[in-house]
Amino acid sequence: MSRNNAGLSHARIVEDALRIVNGQGLRRLTMRRLGDALQVEAMAIYHHFPRGKEQLLDALVHHVMDVPAAADPAAPPDTRLRHWAAGYRDRLLEHSGVLPLLINRGYENPAVLDALYAALTELGLRGAAVVDAARTLDAYVLGAVVNEVRDTASRPEPDAAGEQAPAPPVDPRRHPHLAALAAHRRTRDAADRFAVGLELVLAGVQQPG
Amino acid sequence: MSRNNAGLSHARIVEDALRIVNGQGLRRLTMRRLGDALQVEAMAIYHHFPRGKEQLLDALVHHVMDVPAAADPAAPPDTRLRHWAAGYRDRLLEHSGVLPLLINRGYENPAVLDALYAALTELGLRGAAVVDAARTLDAYVLGAVVNEVRDTASRPEPDAAGEQAPAPPVDPRRHPHLAALAAHRRTRDAADRFAVGLELVLAGVQQPG
DNA sequence: AGAATAACCTTACTGTGTAAAGGTGGTGGC
């Protein structure tokens, strides 16, 4: 506990960094701020992450992505796919602050990917069709979460009383379909939207069967 | 042309900023660097973007997203959807540097969205199904592009002769499906992968008809 | 014991966004 042993560790650093990110945003994740949270000087972090902030951000991505494949091998394959998607979405939403990092930093979780392939194979897909389906599902989930995060971020707060939806004006001359369907755009909540879209993708992925 | 008129303009600033971003990356887009590119001091930009860099980044997103809806009203609706998807992907890939900004900054292009609704309606969808399908397609395209960008970024260069795929080792005991399908994971190029996935989503979106 | 080392601290430098205030030329009112 003395001067040269503050109990710092890879895990503790990542943990506190993640707390900062999803409490104050990625922008405010700073070496000095992280040091403060860890009761340590900023430069102490460099002993555990010699490549500095870049390496720290890599570790954040890795930590978010490195989960064991949810194992319910008895469940039917389509149920497992839905669980996979829901779990994936939950994890991304819980750490939505690191989403920008996922664009440039690779992850790839073999266990999860293998389980995904397994479920799709059990559904009757073979060979390239499995890989294509997996990629498509992955893309859908990621894109859906990104859109969801953007929506909830730009959707303002129910701050004052009554003030909620500014209802953006849409010109029915220029955009008739948009105007006609405007009501349908506000119905479901985020979770329902995700589930509905997932069903569509799942249906497409098993089209021949 | 004197000292108080360097010919700066909203459009020119956005243009040069975008050039920097997709030539050197978002990280290197800096007020001073942008000033240099525009032959101007950094603070000059604040006269056209009073809210500073935040507003500049908003403008970048807006510029990337604000394109007229590709109008080929004679084409069949499914063709129009494919064109929309291809155009969307191209635009995102061309400015892949701004992708991280799309997560937190809203855009929404009414013209494009209306055209999308129109095509889906022509396909036979009605009401909420149109909105759901549009959201699903949007999510797929965005997610697919994000994955594609990550792949091409982490995929190293065919720099020296012959050296290309390090072929990550996969344990066939732990991940049998991954091992069995490894060959299928490297077949198609990025454009094909996108097209194949899009077909799956399109199929799912029109499932009842 | 003495030396090596792991874990942290101090200092210092470059680069970043931007507030504040200063010029400078052109434009309109009188």
Next chain:
DNA sequence: GCCACCACCTTTACACAGTAAGGTTATTCT
């Protein structure tokens, strides 16, 4: 003609970012 004003750009300055270099300890090894 002249002067006030304003749009446009520059200067200066500050707080905060990441991190290289080197210093300080306590533990551990010989």
